[in-house]
Amino acid sequence: MAKKKTIRSIPQERTPMREQEPAVRSKNFAEVACGYHPDDALRESERCLMCPDQPCVSGCPVGINIPGFIKKIGEKNLRGAYDILTETSLLPAICGRVCPQENQCEGVCTVGQSLEPVAIGRLERFVGDAAIREGWANIPYIEPNGFKVGIVGSGPAGMACAADMAKAGCDVTVFEAFHEPGGVLKYGIPEFRLPNEVVDAEINNLRKLGVKFECNTLVGRLFTLEQMISEMGFDAVFVGVGAGYPTMLGIPGDSLNGVLSANELLTRCNLMRGRDFPNADTPQPMGQRVAIIGAGNTAMDAMRVSVRLGAEKVYCMYRRSRQEAPARAEEVHHAEEEGVEFHWLTHPVAILDDGKGNVRGMRCVRMELGEPDASGRRRPVPVEGSEFDFECDLVVYAIGTNANPIMGQTSGLKLNKWGYIGTDDTLATSLAGVFAGGDIVTGAATVIEAMGAGRKAAASMKAYLGIRDTCKPYDQDKEKLFGIGLGERNFARVKVA
Amino acid sequence: MSCYEIVAREDFSDVTYLLEVRHPMMAKAAKPGQFVIVMLHENGERIPLTIADFDREKGTITLVIQAVGKTTREMQQTCRVGTSLHALVGPMGIPSDISHAKKVVCVGGGLGVAPIYPQARAFKESGAYVIGVVGFRNKDLIFWDEKFRAVCDEFIICTDDGSAGIKGLVTAGIEQAIAKHPDIDEVVAIGPPIMMKGCVETTRPHKIKTMVSLNPLMVDGTGMCGGCRVKIGDTVKFACVDGPDFDGHQVDFDDLMTRLRRYTKEERMALDHWEKEKAGKADKGCRLKKTIDNAVDGVKS
Numbered sequence: 043m044a045k046k047k048t049i050r051s052i053p054q055e056r057t058p059m060r061e062q063e064p065a066v067r068s069k070n071f072a073e074v075a076c077g078y079h080p081d082d083a084l085r086e087s088e089r090c091l092m093c094p095d096q097p098c099v100s101g102c103p104v105g106i107n108i109p110g111f112i113k114k115i116g117e118k119n120l121r122g123a124y125d126i127l128t129e130t131s132l133l134p135a136i137c138g139r140v141c142p143q144e145n146q147c148e149g150v151c152t153v154g155q156s157l158e159p160v161a162i163g164r165l166e167r168f169v170g171d172a173a174i175r176e177g178w179a180n181i182p183y184i185e186p187n188g189f190k191v192g193i194v195g196s197g198p199a200g201m202a203c204a205a206d207m208a209k210a211g212c213d214v215t216v217f218e219a220f221h222e223p224g225g226v227l228k229y230g231i232p233e234f235r236l237p238n239e240v241v242d243a244e245i246n247n248l249r250k251l252g253v254k255f256e257c258n259t260l261v262g263r264l265f266t267l268e269q270m271i272s273e274m275g276f277d278a279v280f281v282g283v284g285a286g287y288p289t290m291l292g293i294p295g296d297s298l299n300g301v302l303s304a305n306e307l308l309t310r311c312n313l314m315r316g317r318d319f320p321n322a323d324t325p326q327p328m329g330q331r332v333a334i335i336g337a338g339n340t341a342m343d344a345m346r347v348s349v350r351l352g353a354e355k356v357y358c359m360y361r362r363s364r365q366e367a368p369a370r371a372e373e374v375h376h377a378e379e380e381g382v383e384f385h386w387l388t389h390p391v392a393i394l395d396d397g398k399g400n401v402r403g404m405r406c407v408r409m410e411l412g413e414p415d416a417s418g419r420r421r422p423v424p425v426e427g428s429e430f431d432f433e434c435d436l437v438v439y440a441i442g443t444n445a446n447p448i449m450g451q452t453s454g455l456k457l458n459k460w461g462y463i464g465t466d467d468t469l470a471t472s473l474a475g476v477f478a479g480g481d482i483v484t485g486a487a488t489v490i491e492a493m494g495a496g497r498k499a500a501a502s503m504k505a506y507l508g509i510r511d512t513c514k515p516y517d518q519d520k521e522k523l524f525g526i527g528l529g530e531r532n533f534a535r536v537k538v539a
Numbered sequence: 540m541s542c543y544e545i546v547a548r549e550d551f552s553d554v555t556y557l558l559e560v561r562h563p564m565m566a567k568a569a570k571p572g573q574f575v576i577v578m579l580h581e582n583g584e585r586i587p588l589t590i591a592d593f594d595r596e597k598g599t600i601t602l603v604i605q606a607v608g609k610t611t612r613e614m615q616q617t618c619r620v621g622t623s624l625h626a627l628v629g630p631m632g633i634p635s636d637i638s639h640a641k642k643v644v645c646v647g648g649g650l651g652v653a654p655i656y657p658q659a660r661a662f663k664e665s666g667a668y669v670i671g672v673v674g675f676r677n678k679d680l681i682f683w684d685e686k687f688r689a690v691c692d693e694f695i696i697c698t699d700d701g702s703a704g705i706k707g708l709v710t711a712g713i714e715q716a717i718a719k720h721p722d723i724d725e726v727v728a729i730g731p732p733i734m735m736k737g738c739v740e741t742t743r744p745h746k747i748k749t750m751v752s753l754n755p756l757m758v759d760g761t762g763m764c765g766g767c768r769v770k771i772g773d774t775v776k777f778a779c780v781d782g783p784d785f786d787g788h789q790v791d792f793d794d795l796m797t798r799l800r801r802y803t804k805e806e807r808m809a810l811d812h813w814e815k816e817k818a819g820k821a822d823k824g825c826r827l828k829k830t831i832d833n834a835v836d837g838v839k840s
Contacts, residue, residue: 219761221578221626258543258628260761264568286763290775297770297794299801306764314758315582320812323584323610324758325805399797446762447780451633 047091049156056158057086064379068349071233071317074376075139078168087115089153090160097150098162103494106130108147108162115165123169124178133201133493135174135240138167140231141490142370174240179247187211189507192276194261194449197225198489199282199480201248202496203503207280208251210500210509216248217259222313225284227489229313230305232343234350235373238312262452271475278475278503281455281463282496285481287444291335295393300401302327304334304344304440311347326351329436333357333404335390336440337367342374344438345382356382357434361389361409361422387411387422391429393437403433443486460485468502469495477503543627545618546599551682554606555650557591558618563598565629571657572635572752572784575602576760578626579614586610587757587779589729590630591653600629603653609809631760632783635750637661640724642668644716645691646738648709648730649674654752655729656686663690670720671695672712674734678703709734710741723747728787732796739787749787753778755795756802770794 060076061067067074078086090112098108107126114123127134143149143163151159173179189212193200196218208214222228224241249255261267261283270276288303290296307327310316316326332348334341337360348356358377360367363386367374378384387409396402408428411420445461456464456472462485463478465471471478479495481487504510547559565575574589592601606615618624635658643662647655652673663669671691675681676699688694695712696704705711709730717723726749728738735751742749755767755778762780769778770791776782 219628220759221628258626260628260631263573263630264564264628284763286761287777287780288763288765290765290768292775296775297768297798299798303765306758306766309758309764314584318582319805320809322582323809325584325802325809327801399800443763448762451780 047088049091049153052089052091052153053085054157056089056161057082057164059161059164061376064376064381067234068346068380071350073237074234075372077171078164083115083165083168084118086161086165087112089157090116091152093152095152097152098147098160101147101150103146103490104130104497106147106166111169112160112162112165115169120169120172121176121178124173127166127169130497133170133198133244134166135170136198136227136236136244137490137493138163138165138170139236139240140370140488142488144371146490171240174243179250184209184211184252186213187509189213189277189509190275191215191503192217192270192274192279193282194267194279195225195282195284195480195482196223196245196255196257197282197284197480197492198227199284199492199496199499200225200280201244202493203280203282203479203500204248204253204496205251206497206500207503208248208253210504212507212509214252215254215256217261218255218257219260220313221257223255223257225282226286229309230340230343231489232308232312232347234346235343260448262448267449267453267455267473267476271473276475278477278507280496280499280503281449281471281476281478281482282480282492283446283449283482285443285445285462285486287446288439289442289444290439291390291441293390293392295395295401298393298395298401299399300327300329300435301393301437301439304336304340304438305443307344307438308340308347311351317351327436329353329401329434331355331357331434332436332438333359333390333434334438334440335359336442337362337364337369337374338440338442339369339373341438341440342369342377344440345377346373346380348436348438349380349382353436355434358382358384359388359390359404359406360384360386362419363387363411366419389422389424390437394431401435401437403431404437405429405431443481445482445485449482468505469499470502470506475506477506543624545620545622545624548618548620551603552680555603555680555682556606556615557601557603557653558614559599559601560624560627561599562627565627566593566595566598566600569593569600569630570634571637571661572654573630573632574654574760574783575600575627575629575631576757577602577614577624579610579617580625583625584610585626585758585760587631587754587760589654589752589754589783590657592657601653603650605650608806609813612810613813628760631779633781635661635727635752635784637665638725639665640667642670642720642723644670644672644713644723644726646672646709646713646726646728646730647674648728648734649676651728651730651734651752652683655727656683656690658727658729659687660690663692667724668692670716670723672697672709672716674698674709674712674730675703676700708737710737713738713741717742717745717747725750727751732792732799735787735790736792739790739792743788750784751787751790752783753785753790753795754783755798 111123111126147162148159191207191212193204193216196216227241314324315322316324328351332353392405394403408425409422412423415421469477477499479499480492544561549557576585588602591603606612645659669691670693671687672695674697697712729752757767758764760779767778772789
C-alpha cells in the first residue's frame with residue numbers, strides 16, 4: 043500500500059521550469075518559458091496532496107478536474123491526463139501559458155498554504171504540448187444533429203463555443219474579420235509567451251472536429267446578425283467579437299507621430315510580421331526610448347516586445363503602485379529581468395512635440411494613493427508640483443479598451459450604457475437565438491474567462507435548440523415530463539430482436 | 540477557402556489602374572462610401588481602398604488604385620485578370636448618408652474621382668439634382684467621364700493646365716457651381732487631404748454642409764488599433780468605424796496630413812528593398828535549370 047502523502051513527505055520545493063536567460067531572450071522572440079521535462083512534470087505531480095477539499099477546482103473559472111489530471115501525470119498516463127483536461131478545457135497548451143494561475147487555481151492550492159503551491163499551470167502546459175507533439179486530438183465520430191450554428195469572432199470565446207457546439211453535432215462556422223483566425227491569441231499575445239504555432243495547432247483540432255473557419259469576413263457589414271438568422275439559415279449565433287477599441291489618454295500630444303496604442307504595436311509585430319520589415323511589408327514602429335503607459339498584461343507585452351525590437355530604454359509608467367498592477371505576476375517579473383525600468387505612481391500629463399509633429403518627450407506627474415474608488419482600489423492623486431519632463435521617442439498606451447462598436451452599429455442588439463452587449467444569466471442577448479460572451483459582454487478580461495463564457499453560452503445554446511447530451515442520464519427526481527419522472531426506473535426496457 | 544479573383548483590369552495611366560474583383564457577397568452588401576482592406580500576399584501589409592463601384596448582378600466590386608508605394612506598385616505589376624488577392628475584407632465603414640439633399644455637388648479630385656462616383660449615382664437615384672465636379676492634372680489623365688455624365692445633371696471638369704474644362708483646381712469648379720446655384724444643400728468631397736481641405740474652406744463662408752471621406756493609415760480597419768484616429772472638433776474618432784465620412788468643417792486636416800507622413804522613412808525603405816529584390820531576381824540564372832536541380836535534390840533525399 044502506498045505511503046500516505048503529507049505536507050512533509052512531498053517534495054518541498056516547487057520544481058523549477060527552465061527559462062531562457064534574460065540577456066539572451068531579450069534579443070529573440072522564442073518562448074521564454076521552455077516547459078517541463080517529463081521528469082520535472084513527474085516530480086511536480088507528486089507535490090499534489092490529492093486533498094479532499096479540492097479548492098483548485100472551484101478556483102478554476104471553468105472547473106477543470108485538476109487533481110484528476112495531475113494523478114494521471116503521476117501514473118505516467120499523459121493521454122489519460124489529456125482526456126481529463128479536454129473534458130473541460132479545450133485549449134490546455136494555451137491556458138497553461140496565459141492563465142493568471144496565481145489568482146485562480148494556484149492561489150487557493152492547499153499545498154500553497156504552507157509551501158509553494160503545486161505548479162498546476164506548468165503541468166497543464168506540459169500535457170497540452172505533449173498532445174500537440176503526439177497529435178492527440180479527441181475526435182470521436184459525432185452524429186450530426188442538423189442544427190447550423192454561427193460563431194462571430196475566432197478568439198478564445200468563439201473557439202471554446204465552437205468546440206462545444208461541434209461536439210454536440212452541430213454544423214459550426216466561425217467568422218473572423220482578420221485574414222487569420224485566433225483573435226487576441228494571435229494578434230495580441232506575443233510569440234515569446236504564446237507561439238502562433240500553438241494557436242494554429244489548437245485551431246486545426248477544431249477543424250478536425252468539423253468546424254469551418256471563414257476569415258476576411260466582417261460580420262455586421264458583410265451581412266448582419268439578423269441576416270444570419272433570417273436568411274442564412276443559422277439556428278443560433280454566438281457573438282465573441284471582443285472589446286478591442288483602445289482608450290487614448292486624451293492629453294495634449296495624443297495624436298503626435300510616435301504615439302500609438304499597444305494594440306497597434308502588438309498587431310503590427312505579432313500578426314503582421316512587423317519585425318521582419320522590410321522582408322514583410324508592414325512597418326514596425328519602434329524607438330530608442332520607449333514609454334509604455336499602463337501595467338496590465340497588454341502593457342507588459344508591449345514593453346517586452348519593445349525590448350526585443352531593439353529599444354535602448356523601455357519605461358513603464360503606471361499611476362498606481364506595483365501591488366495594484368493588474369498584470370500576471372510572472373510577466374512583471376520577466377519584464378523586470380529583461381531590463382524594463384518601472385516608474386510606479388507616475389502619470390503622463392502631456393506628450394511633447396519636437397516641432398515637426400513627432401514625439402520628443404513626455405511630461406509626467408508623481409502620484410500618491412488616496413481613498414479607494416468604485417473598484418476598491420486606492421485612487422491615485424497627483425502630487426502638487428512634482429511634474430518632470432523626460433526624453434522619449436515612442437509612447438505606447440496600454441490603459442484599457444472599450445467595446446468594439448460594429449455590432450452595436452449594425453444590429454438591433456441591446457447594449458448597456460458602456461456599449462457592451464447586454465445579456466442575461468444564460469448569456470442570451472436581446473435577439474432570439476443570439477448569445478454573447480467574453481470581452482464584448484464583460485469588458486477586457488482574460489483568455490480563460492472568455493473560454494468559460496464561450497462554454498457557458500454553448501450550454502445555453504444547446505438548451506435553446508433542444509439538444510440533449512445523450513451521455514447524461516435523466517436525473518430521476520428533478521426532471522419530469524407531464525408529471526412523470528424521467529429517471530431510468532420509469533421506463534420499460536424493450537429489447538430489439 | 541475564398542479566392543478573391545481579379546476578373547477585369549484597366550489602366551487609366553501609368554500610375555492609375557482599375558481592378559474588378561469577384562466577391563458576390565460584398566457586391567450585394569456594399570454601399571457608397573465604404574471601403575475594403577486588401578492584402579496582396581501573406582507577407583503583405585493591410586491597406587484601405589475605397590470601393591469605387593459594385594455590381595450586384597455580376598457579383599464584383601471595383602477598386603481604382605494609384606501606384607504610389609510598394610504595395611500599390613506591386614499590385615500594379617502582379618494583379619492581372621485571373622490572379623487573386625491574399626485577403627480582401629469589407630465593406631467597411633459607415634455607409635455615406637445619402638440624405639434627402641435636393642441639390643448636391645459631388646467633388647472628386649485625382650483618385651477621389653472613383654469613390655465619388657457611387658455617391659453621385661446614389662444621390663441621382665434618390666432624386667437629387669447632382670452637380671459633378673472632377674479634377675485631373677491634364678486631359679490625358681481623365682477617366683470615367685462618361686459614367687459621370689450618365690448620373691450628373693451638370694458635369695464640370697477641371698484641369699490644372701486647362702487642357703480640358705476649367706483651368707484650375709476643383710475648388711474653381713465648386714465656386715462656379717455655388718455662383719450658379721444659391722440653393723445647394725450639400726457638398727461631398729473626396730480626394731487627397733489637401734484637396735478636401737481646399738474644398739472645405741471654399742464652402743465654409745457659404746455655410747454649405749460639406750462631407751469628406753478621410754483616408755488615414757490603417758491596419759485592421761475594424762476599430763481595434765486606433766491607428767486611423769482623426770480629430771473631429773474636440774473629439775477623437777476612428778475613421779474605420781466612426782467614419783470614413785465626417786463633417787469637413789470639423790476635421791483637423793493638418794493633423795491628418797502630419798499623421799499620414801508617419802512612415803515616410805519606412806515607405807522609402809520598402810520601395811528601395813523591393814527595387815533591389817527585383818534587380819537581384821533579374822540575373823538569377825536559368826529558372827528551368829533551377830527547377831530541375833530542385834527536383835533532382837528532392838528525389839535524392
